[in-house]
Amino acid sequence: MSTPTLLILPGDGIGPEVMAEVRKVIDWFGTQGMAFEVSEDLVGGAAYDAHGTPLTDATMAKAQEVDAVLLGAVGGPKYDALDFSVKPERGLLRLRKEMDLYANLRPAQCFDALADFSSLKKDVVAGLDIMIVRELTSGVYFGEPRGIIKEGNERVGINTQRYTEGEIDRVARSAFELAMRRNRKLCSMEKANVMESGVLWREVVTEVGKDYPEVELSHMYADAGAMQLTRWPKQFDVIVTDNLFGDLLSDLAAMLTGSLGMLPSASLGAPMANGRPKALYEPVHGSAPDIAGQGKANPIACILSFAMALRYSFDNGDAATKLEQAVEAVLADGLRTADLMGPEGGTPVSTTEMGDAIVAKLGA
Ligand code: IPM
Ligand code: MG
Numbered sequence: 001m002s003t004p005t006l007l008i009l010p011g012d013g014i015g016p017e018v019m020a021e022v023r024k025v026i027d028w029f030g031t032q033g034m035a036f037e038v039s040e041d042l043v044g045g046a047a048y049d050a051h052g053t054p055l056t057d058a059t060m061a062k063a064q065e066v067d068a069v070l071l072g073a074v075g076g077p078k079y080d081a082l083d084f085s086v087k088p089e090r091g092l093l094r095l096r097k098e099m100d101l102y103a104n105l106r107p108a109q110c111f112d113a114l115a116d117f118s119s120l121k122k123d124v125v126a127g128l129d130i131m132i133v134r135e136l137t138s139g140v141y142f143g144e145p146r147g148i149i150k151e152g153n154e155r156v157g158i159n160t161q162r163y164t165e166g167e168i169d170r171v172a173r174s175a176f177e178l179a180m181r182r183n184r185k186l187c188s189m190e191k192a193n194v195m196e197s198g199v200l201w202r203e204v205v206t207e208v209g210k211d212y213p214e215v216e217l218s219h220m221y222a223d224a225g226a227m228q229l230t231r232w233p234k235q236f237d238v239i240v241t242d243n244l245f246g247d248l249l250s251d252l253a254a255m256l257t258g259s260l261g262m263l264p265s266a267s268l269g270a271p272m273a274n275g276r277p278k279a280l281y282e283p284v285h286g287s288a289p290d291i292a293g294q295g296k297a298n299p300i301a302c303i304l305s306f307a308m309a310l311r312y313s314f315d316n317g318d319a320a321t322k323l324e325q326a327v328e329a330v331l332a333d334g335l336r337t338a339d340l341m342g343p344e345g346g347t348p349v350s351t352t353e354m355g356d357a358i359v360a361k362l363g364a
Contacts, residue, residue: 004314005066006036009043009059012088013287014297014351015072021299021355022070022306025323028359029310034319039066043095044074044088044287054091063095067272068313069280070306071095073287092282096136099278101267102167103174104136104246105308106284108233108253108263113331117258117342124232125256131182132239132253133175134246136267138167139197141243163197163242168204174268175240176212185237187218189225189245201242222249229253250284260285261298261339264305266312279313281305291338295350298337300327303358326361330354 006026010019026036041047041059048054054074063069074088084090095101110118110128118125143160150156172188179186188205190198202219209217220228222245228235229249233256241249254263263285269278283301291297304327311320336346337354349357 003035003037004068006038006309007062007066007069008038008040009063009069010040010046010072011043011074011287012045012076013073013289013292015044015074015287017292017295017297017351018283018299018302019070019072021351021358022302024355024359025303025306025362028362029319034316043071043091045076045079047091048079048082048086048088052086054086054088055094060094060098063099063280064278067274067276067279068309069095069099070302070309071280071282072302073283073285075287076289076292078289088287093141095280096267097142099267099280100137100269101278101280102135102137103171103268104134104250105178105266105268105312106132106134106246106250106253106263107265108132108250108257110257111262111328111331113328113334114258114262114340114342116344117340118256120230120256124234125258128233128257130233130236130239130253131178132241132246132250133171133178134250135163135167135171135240135242136246137243138163139243161195161197161242161244163201165200165204168201169208172205172208172240173211175238176208176215179215179238180212183237184215185218186215187220187225187236187239189220189222189239189241189249191222191245192219193221197242205240225249226252229256254284258340258342261301261337262304263301264303264308266305266308268312276313276315279309281309281313295352296338297351298339299351299355300337300358303327303355322362323358326358329361330357333357 010016110125115126140161143162146159190201192198192202267280307320307323310316334346335349
């Protein structure tokens with residue numbers, strides 16, 4: 001089989017720093033007979049600075065060809081005043097849309113070593129391991145009409161929530177498949193009490209559920225879901241929800257675990273000719289421009305995103321588990337980047353020291 005290909009898009013802010021640590025991990029796997037053909041390119045503000053667009057057509061074309069894309073983060077205050085159409089975030093949204101990455105997997109997992117770090121009580125979060133499946137290519141993020149129009153003498157801001165049955169069906173199937181590989185429990189969240197798109201969502205998810213009789217399916221209004229996530233998150237295993245609710249609920253779930261700097265994500269589309277899904281992996285955290293370039297960033301979310309790539313794109317769950325265990329081991333040793341420095345202390349390490357320690361744990 002040919003060498004698997006990876007496109008690395010470090011992006012803005014802390015993106016390049018954390019991605020540099022992922023490169024070390026990729027190189028380590030290379031020494032173990034698991035080589036990747038890696039290319040690197042620009043996205044977000046970095047691409048705008050170089051080319052006047054947050055994603056060039058050439059980079060888009062490359063992303064369509066590789067086996068997996070790894071992205072750091074995009075955005076920063078420097079680009080706040082830019083026109084909406086060329087904002088750094090548009091680069092990321094274009095990748096998601098044109099690669100048709102409709103299923104966004106966002107795990108929220110509480111590492112034992114960090115259970116004290118959550119803003120919630122330890123027994124509420126210890127051992128937490130849930131997965132949010134967020135629909136990523138439709139809904140109010142992309143629905144038409146949209147824009148700011150003039151109506152009489154005032155302006156009106158418009159966005160449209162729109163879901164086809166097909167769009168709901170395919171993301172529901174991804175979530176059920178995942179539930180089958182986990183604890184066979186799926187909760188679907190929408191606002192069927194106020195939104196027609198929510199009514200359809202509930203109907204289609206229920207229909208798809210008939211193909212997965214082993215999975216215990218429940219439904220919740222998304223606001224109640226948010227409340228239940230903070231009250232007793234361990235009642236959930238897999239959650240499936242739309243693009244906007246998924247954006248909110250995944251940040252909420254991430255914070256339950258103590259640090260956004262720990263959480264990876266996978267965005268998956270339909271299988272390509274080689275059987276691998278179209279895929280983009282990125283940390284849940286943003287570009288954190290306030291700490292960029294200071295060696296303070298936590299590279300773990302980005303490294304764990306590569307672990308997800310090993311699992312979901314390269315069908316190598318063993319390698320993924322090995323990498324996840326190396327991360328847990330350095331945390332158990334007390335190594336802490338600035339974001340993980342809680343009252344219980346630990347050994348403060350920089351971005352590069354954390355990356356080096358993880359590679360060292362992987363083995364010589
Ligand atoms: C996310 C981010 C993005 C989103 C932004 C950067 C466009 O918040 O990945 O959750 O809203 O989807
Ligand atoms: Mg978000």
